[in-house]
Amino acid sequence: MGGQQEEEPSVRLFREYLRIQTVHPQPDYGKVHPGRTVVIISWEGTDPKLKSILLNSHTDVVPVFEEHWKHDPFAAVKDEQGNIYGRGTQDMKCVTIQYIEAIRRLKSEGKRFPRTIHLLFVPDEEIGGVNGMAKFVHCEEFQAMRVGFGLDEGLANPTDAFTVFYGERSVWWVTVHCPGCPGHGSRFIENTAAEKLRKVLNSFLGFREKEKKRLDLSQCLTLGDVTTINLTLLQGGVAYNVVPEEMMASFDIRIPPTVDLKAFEEQIKTWCQDAGDGVVYEFHQKGMDQSVTSIDKSDPWWNAFSSTCQKLDMTLQCEIFPAATDSRYIRAMGFPAIGFSPMNRTPILLHDHNEFLNENVFLAGITIYTGLLSALASLPPMQADA
Ligand SMILES: CSCC[C@H](NC(C)=O)C(=O)O
Numbered sequence: 001m002g003g004q005q006e007e008e009p010s011v012r013l014f015r016e017y018l019r020i021q022t023v024h025p026q027p028d029y030g031k032v033h034p035g036r037t038v039v040i041i042s043w044e045g046t047d048p049k050l051k052s053i054l055l056n057s058h059t060d061v062v063p064v065f066e067e068h069w070k071h072d073p074f075a076a077v078k079d080e081q082g083n084i085y086g087r088g089t090q091d092m093k094c095v096t097i098q099y100i101e102a103i104r105r106l107k108s109e110g111k112r113f114p115r116t117i118h119l120l121f122v123p124d125e126e127i128g129g130v131n132g133m134a135k136f137v138h139c140e141e142f143q144a145m146r147v148g149f150g151l152d153e154g155l156a157n158p159t160d161a162f163t164v165f166y167g168e169r170s171v172w173w174v175t176v177h178c179p180g181c182p183g184h185g186s187r188f189i190e191n192t193a194a195e196k197l198r199k200v201l202n203s204f205l206g207f208r209e210k211e212k213k214r215l216d217l218s219q220c221l222t223l224g225d226v227t228t229i230n231l232t233l234l235q236g237g238v239a240y241n242v243v244p245e246e247m248m249a250s251f252d253i254r255i256p257p258t259v260d261l262k263a264f265e266e267q268i269k270t271w272c273q274d275a276g277d278g279v280v281y282e283f284h285q286k287g288m289d290q291s292v293t294s295i296d297k298s299d300p301w302w303n304a305f306s307s308t309c310q311k312l313d314m315t316l317q318c319e320i321f322p323a324a325t326d327s328r329y330i331r332a333m334g335f336p337a338i339g340f341s342p343m344n345r346t347p348i349l350l351h352d353h354n355e356f357l358n359e360n361v362f363l364a365g366i367t368i369y370t371g372l373l374s375a376l377a378s379l380p381p382m383q384a385d386a
């Protein structure tokens with residue numbers, strides 16, 4: 001609990017890490033790992049020929065609106081209930097320290113496992129990972145790790161259960177260009193950009209409405225199972241009384257792995273064609289990999305993961321991650337990866353004001369990783385090792 005008692009050293013380390021300002025747009029990565037952007041720490045297994053366990057975490061955090069926080073977001077204040085406040089408490093500095101502390105505990109108990117465990121610390125996940133994980137998976141250092149199975153971040157769960165992510169939706173960022181006839185703002189100009197834009201908006205947002213209804217009316221679907229479309233940028237126009245020659249709308253689209261991406265792009269093409277002459281779309285982000293990780297009991301990695309959770313009396317909810325994490329790059333390279341942040345009984349506060357994690361939930365997570373790592377790193381040779 002907060003205050004009086006001697007603080008657990010792992011909680012102290014977590015709070016110390018939270019105080020390092022790895023916040024965008026200018027993250028202080030130098031204080032995390034001086035002179036390095038990506039860091040690998042490896043605990044070699046007794047049989048290093050076997051494929052390894054990759055524990056990935058990003059070191060950056062998203063910006064804050066400080067005026068909305070009840071405590072300094074970089075002071076790691078712990079209140080009377082043991083809630084630790086700070087940017088990154090959930091996303092994902094908790095997980096980084098839990099990995100480290102689980103390994104420290106296993107080592108201090110004299111444990112050694114057949115499979116190597118790699119801790120990987122990467123930058124820039126919060127800005128898409130272009131100069132982080134996206135690049136790193138193509139480096140020889142990544143190849144040399146000989147990954148068998150990866151763990152990366154997930155989300156908190158407000159109930160007793162823990163959420164586990166076995167895949168992610170594809171991210172498509174699309175800008176639609178609507179050209180039109182210009183002219184004086186006092187006239188009925190024919191074939192304007194705005195009229196085309198209206199059709200585009202109706203098509204895209206009409207589909208959004210249908211998907212929202214599908215989710216709202218379903219008992220079993222989660223956000224990761226439906227397509228979301230949000231209008232996020234509008235551009236165009238030069239003056240109140242000038243009908244512009246172009247207007248543009250940009251959309252953030254997230255598509256579940258079960259959707260046929262080719263067919264979906266055809267749909268976008270049709271919406272644009274139906275909006276009028278010259279309406280075209282361009283991609284700023286077009287995720288095409290739809291790999292998902294097996295959550296079948298016959299899969300040895302999943303079996304080790306889920307059996308450990310069962311032994312620890314944990315209830316799991318398996319879902320598709322609604323947004324994007326670095327695990328998409330791991331899966332795209334053909335490796336199984338699970339998104340998991342052991343935070344039950346915790347509101348989902350990533351990227352939000354007053355992000356916090358209770359120290360007891362944090363400490364329980366270390367025990368969970370201790371069990372998971374023991375099971376995963378002890379898995380006997382399997383087909384994937386060939
Ligand atoms: C596509 S790169 C941006 C990544 C970001 N991830 C999260 C977890 O917010 C997102 O899904 O928007």
Ligand SMILES: [Zn+2]
Binds near residue numbers: 058125
């Ligand atoms: Zn994150």
Ligand SMILES: [Zn+2]
Binds near residue numbers: 062091350351
């Ligand atoms: Zn994030």
